[in-house]
Amino acid sequence: MTQHMESFKFTALTELSKQFESWGFTDIRTPHMQDRYPTTETVGQHQPDMTFIKNHVLFLVEVATLDTLKQEGIMDKWLGFSEQAKETKGCFWILVAEGQSMEMIRRTNEWRIEASIHEF
Numbered sequence: 001m002t003q004h005m006e007s008f009k010f011t012a013l014t015e016l017s018k019q020f021e022s023w024g025f026t027d028i029r030t031p032h033m034q035d036r037y038p039t040t041e042t043v044g045q046h047q048p049d050m051t052f053i054k055n056h057v058l059f060l061v062e063v064a065t066l067d068t069l070k071q072e073g074i075m076d077k078w079l080g081f082s083e084q085a086k087e088t089k090g091c092f093w094i095l096v097a098e099g100q101s102m103e104m105i106r107r108t109n110e111w112r113i114e115a116s117i118h119e120f
Helices: 003-022 066-070 074-087 101-110
Strands: 026-029 050-054 057-064 091-096 116-119
Touching: 003 026, 003 050, 003 057, 057 066, 057 074, 066 074, 066 101, 074 091, 091 101, 101 116
Parallel strands: 057 091, 091 116
Antiparallel strands: 026 050, 050 057
16 A cells, blocks of 8 residues: 555544544444554455444445555455445445546446445
8 A cells, every 4th residue: 555545544534533423423443543443343354444333324434546446356345345234234435535436436336336435
């Protein structure tokens, strides 16, 4: 992972967690801020970037850029998160950099991954 991606991921997750706390979300977990939150549980063989619960609904969150689409195994990882969200009546979100949502939507649709894409 590049330094830029690590910085983007940390910034996005920090801002997201602050917003979620202010909205009353509970059980926020992430492996990227272990000094503040417990780590996420694995889904299949993969660990989401963040999870949280609101009104007993599980949200799985991944932070990505278009470069993430080139990573080996990313499709299988996201398919697993999408399936877990469907099975638990939860939600799978992918946070992307500004201006990248259309390509991310196109690719996830192509891969048949059910996810809500949000620009950060």
